[in-house]
Amino acid sequence: MSKPATLATLDPRQGAAADPESHVWLGASAGTGKTQVLSARVLRLMLGGVSPEAILCITFTKAGAAEMAHRIHERLAAWVRMDDGDLRLDLRALGLEWDQPGLMARARSLFATVIDSPGGAIRVQTIHSFCQTLLASFPLEAKLLPGFRAIEEDEAEALKRAVLGALLSPSSSEEGFGVVDAGVGHHPAATRPSFAEPSLAAPPLKRRGGETGLNDAAAMLSRRLGPDAALAFLSRCAAAFGGPRALLPPAAHDLRAAFDLPAGDADAWVREQVAAGAIADADIKAVAASGAAWGTKTGLACSDVMVGWLMGDPDARAAMLGELIACFVTGKGELRADFAGDKGKMQDCLDEATRIVEAAQTMLGTATAMRVADELAAAWKLGSRFAEAYALAKREAGLADFDDLISLAGALLRVSQFGEWVRFKLDQRTDHILVDEAQDTNMRQWGIVLSLAEEFFAGAGAKDERIRTLFTVGDRKQAIFGFQGTDPGAFADAKTLFKLLAGETPNPLQEVDLVSNYRSTPAVLQVADAWLEAGGTGLMGLDGDEPPHRPFRDAQAGQVELWAPLPVGKALDAEAEDAGEEESGDSTAPASDPASMRLARAIADEVRDWTLNGKDGRPVAPGDIMILVRRRRDLAARIVARLQALHVPVAGVDRFALTQPLAVQDLMAAMRFAVQPLDDLNLAALLVSPLIGWTQDELYERTHKRGRAAIWEHLRGTEGDVPAAAMEALRHLLGMADFTTPFRFLETVLSGPIDARRKLYARLGREARDPIDELLNQALAFETRETVSLLGFLTAVSGSGADIKRQTEARSDVVRVMTVHGSKGLQAPIVILADATDDAAIGHRPFRVDVAGWEKLPVFALPADERHGAIAEAYQKEALAAAQEHWRLFYVAMTRAEEILVVAGVTKKPDRSIPETSWHAAVEDVLSGMGSEWEEAGPMWGRRRVHRANAGKWARREKAARAAPPPLVPPAWAHAPAPEEARPPRPLAPSALGEDDVAVPPQGTARVAAVTRGLLLHALFERLPPVAAEKRRAAALRWLGAQAPALDDAARAAMVDEVLAVLDDPAHAALFGPGSLAEVPLSAVVDGGLVVAGIVDRLLVTGDAVTVIDYKTGRQVPDGAADVAPAYLRQMAAYRDALGVIFPGRLVEAALLYTAGPRLILLDDDILVANKPALIATKANLPPAGLEPGPPTA
CATH class of the missing domain: 3.40.50.300 (P-loop containing nucleotide triphosphate hydrolases)
Known part of the structure; x- marks a missing residue:
């Protein structure tokens, strides 16, 4: 060690x-x-x-909790075995003086203290x-219900879909929706919610009894957002309107009042404004005259619109507002050059044009705001009802989500x-x-x-x-x-x-x-500090200044590289297309996109070159590299796929949909075939998967002549022409369909005769491991909460939209590709910011708004022309917060790098310009200010800027080349299913070795009374010994009065007399003393492999002997050991042999205590040995191993 x-x-x-x-x-x-x-x-x-x-x-x-707990427990364990000198150094490093009395001894004992604490670990x-x-x-x-269960994201989403379906179903009225039935508690996560389908053609919002209907609101949300985004919006409503302090959302009239919007219908309000002269006819006439005087096509067209306005009634004028604005304003929202500038031909009516545009835009903006307010109020009402139904469903099912x-x-x-x-x-x-x-x-x-x-x-x-x-x-x-x-x-x-x-x-x-930085080299920290000093702190939304970083590794080499943005045209070159066709592996990559495809190819090729040839004199291993992206889009998946195609060890993306990886799709295809073998498309996918291994050509050759027959029927009809291994595998899948659970099915496919795990790893790489393991985890979880069936599991997994998070190790031997959010707490010698040319705009995204009495209410995504007034202000506030977080994310991304930081991206503009609010632009400004010039960077990137510090003094040195170890060839048994273990023989219960054949047992009610009497006497012998002698009678009578109220006083007194006669006898003092034990379970394997298991009435263990006592409460008391029933002798022989195994080297004595005497009969060895053959004979009559695996009886 x-x-x-x-x-x-x-x-x-x-x-x-x-x-x-x-x-x-x-x-x-x-x-x-x-x-x-x-x-x-x-x-x-x-x-x-x-x-x-x-x-x-x-x-x-x-991950952070696990890392902290691991560090603490690892250090405590090290202190146990650490020598005194090193332990003193550790204590000194913590700022303690090791010579404090008892300190070193306490340090060595802390590991045991933690293990013995409640929970066995630090909290x-x-x-x-x-x-x-x-x-x-x-x-x-x-x-909450006792025993409630916290649910993960996928289960919560499935429950939300079930609740929403129940809320919008025809049987659910707005006055009393309720959760339809117990189906919410057993949600199969079936498919997308039913409200999504008809919504695509849903009519505008309708008024029902003065308020908007729930189904109309759902249709509006689905039409605006799509089903998934609509459910996400309702989930945000559940957080806003649910919980212990839930509030009802504002109604439409409250919302309009809060936003200072008019009441009534929006279109009618516009007509009223037009009729009231919101746009002056004099201004319209001035523009018409100017256009006619200009005389060109443009001027005459403008004049015609003005004339049409003057001739129209209020309804026609209201309908022309958009056309009116288009005469004056460009698509970018700027005043046309005809009215502005020195060369404008209609600049003489600039003031009139400005007033017309402002009035028209105000009317349209207000009308739009009125409609949005109505839609928001309807959506919030639906969200409030959804929050209530979702909370009820969770409460009834004993569930709780993270919120x-x-x-x-x-x-x-x-x-x-x-x-x-x-x-x-x-x-x-x-x-x-x-x-x-x-x-x-x-x-x-x-x-x-x-x-x-x-x-x-x-x-x-x-x-x-x-x-x-x-x-x-x-x-x-x-x-x-x-x-x-x-x-x-x-x-x-x-x-x-x-x-x-x-x-x-x-x-x-x-x-x-x-302030002392122990991670990054001076080059990285100098760029970070320069950016912060140049205004980065303000961009992050922080007050005051930040102290500069002090590099602990101040003498080590490092550099920051800015790669020129990669130009992307309308199509990829042929080489890039070929590269894209080669990409495979644990593919979560979407369809080809020119920008992401070319950028992924360039980054992956560069990484591969580093791992082969090093970088700027520094040897590079795959585990040295971390590639970060801002958002989890197709770029990360493309980089992973390209690296796999280049045979560079790479971890999969850090988050993925469970059904996306090919390994999961192949396993689900196998399960679908078992459920429905006549699904031709699914069976074709299964046949060309690694599980069966056909090529596309083989699939075509063997199935294209089947006519109208299903593929499976055709294969069975032409079995002689089909490889036997394929047919055997397919029949194996069908054979499991009705007899196995989802987990057992998957594990059998992976580890059984089909050997899918090895085949999938060989085709897709080790990156397939995490998705496979997660699918198995989902199968186990499904079996604990649902009725077990393959079809139910397939439905649940297919309908779940939740993502799976891959746990990324702090250090590994593979390239890591992840989002900046996912990299929090991690670091790497080389970090690449792959999509640094994206800007900070939040775009078409949901946001929140404050309304009088309500805070942070969710607003669904709105295009720019629908954001007006308070909504526009809320959006701008959210956009500012998002931009500030964009720059804080940049700081996090920069500071993941230990030695080398690389900044890359793409541009679709001919001049290769990039947004000013991008990370790429920020780094370029910093490097330019530090005197870094563009330099050649090869054909792929063209040029780069580099800031270096302590050039050549890399922290790592290339290790001496070593001969590669011989490949390890696992033995054949490593890939085969483990053989079924032999079942142990059925345990022998000594107390069930047969009836007493000396006396006929009582029948009917007499037998019940005898059994009851025996149980009560046994209980008294167990409970009374610890009680003081003078208090035993009263305690026994109280207990019998509570436990056996049907007995009369005389019967209870007789029973107590019988027990006390035994306990008060000095001859029995040791048997019932403080060192004795009552009702002791024991089990042991005795001679011949016989398993003995039972519970003895009384056990006395001393330093050199063991005494076992069994009570007999029958009325007939034998005179001596020779008169004891053979069944009792076999029982005591079994106990004696078992205790001899448990307490080797000690004398084992067995005795029977007849309470009716009372009489204690000691059974000598000769009598017990004489009954040994009967005990062995009893073993021969037991069922064979495995036939009756039930629990033993004692």
């Missing part, structure tokens, strides 16, 4: 932050060692005597995990009548709270943290002798999860609040900033 490495010494700022007695708000820029500080603080807390269960660490992601949880644990502890107080975990936990702690009690219970357990990635915590989550920590600063909590602390760490520059409600403002507000709370205590909040 290798020697554990010692800890790196904390620098002064890190040491101050790790002080376990201070409240600390830590600002940690990228690469400054925040995880090390977190781990050090936890270690110092435990070294100071804090119990593990008193520490709560909250982080943002499961390192995501905020959602913590909330789930909290709600599970107080379900009724939180108005529920946060909202219900917050309400439980702050709003409910049980809040103080719950906080008190938590306060008794938690003394130290550590919050990681604090900038990614939204205000609702901060409310939970406040509920947990505020007692640290107030009342008895602040004055308690216990040291209780709050520690938070974050970086406002890395707040990139705005879509989850986070922003730097929440981070700053939380700091202000906790600083205010701690300021009134003797232990104020300490603000510490980490």
